[in-house]
Amino acid sequence: MKNIINEFKEFIMRGNVLDMAVGVIIGGAFQKIIGSLVNDVIMPVISLVTGGVDFSNWFIALDGHHYASLAEAQAAKAATLNYGTFITQVINFLIMAFVIFMMVKIMNTLANKVKKPVEEVVEPETKVCPYCMSEIDIHATRCPHCTSKLSES
Structure with missing residues (x-):
């Protein structure tokens, strides 16, 4: 049992485990920022451009009945195929991926400007x-x- 505890201590104290933990924590906070940007800034603009289309109410009720909204179908405990929610999540993912790409690109550009070019002899x-x-x-x-x-x- 002591051997397992010692191995666990060694595993936890490795630098890459701590780096990964910090990355996960920062990633969670960063995800909230990006989520707010997408949901509170970009999606309203997309909704305005598409004429107020709400993808979240695009669904198919599998019981054969017609419901006015997804909430109504869920209240009736009907099985639903929520393809609108899936479309919304795909759009959110693509927007988040693009925003993260742009932020990484900006950070790399700034990092390259800070680095002094090494003169080759x-x-x-x-x-x-x-x-x-x-x-x-x-x-x-x-x-x-x-x-x-x-x-x-």
Whole structure:
């Protein structure tokens, strides 16, 4: 039993488990922000553009009766196929995914602006012969143009 407890302690104390826990907590809070943006800002605009269509009342009553609203069908304990709710959730998902994509894109852009570009040191591939001033390979020990013997530096 002590072995299991020790293994559990080791598992919990790993950095990736703590990072994951923090990510889940922040993700939950972030989901509330995105949910509010979608439900309180974007969906009313979509509703205005679509003429006030309420997808949540699009359903099929499986008992063969006609109900004026989903709430009425549920109050009658009728089995319903709620395809409007599914459409709403798909739209919410797509909007949330797009908003998250844009936020990550903005954060990456800001992170790239903060980073200083690393200047790449390029080693020279040629040098100039001190006798004839011709450009020659950096590793040459004799100039191919004037045949002068070059120093090894």
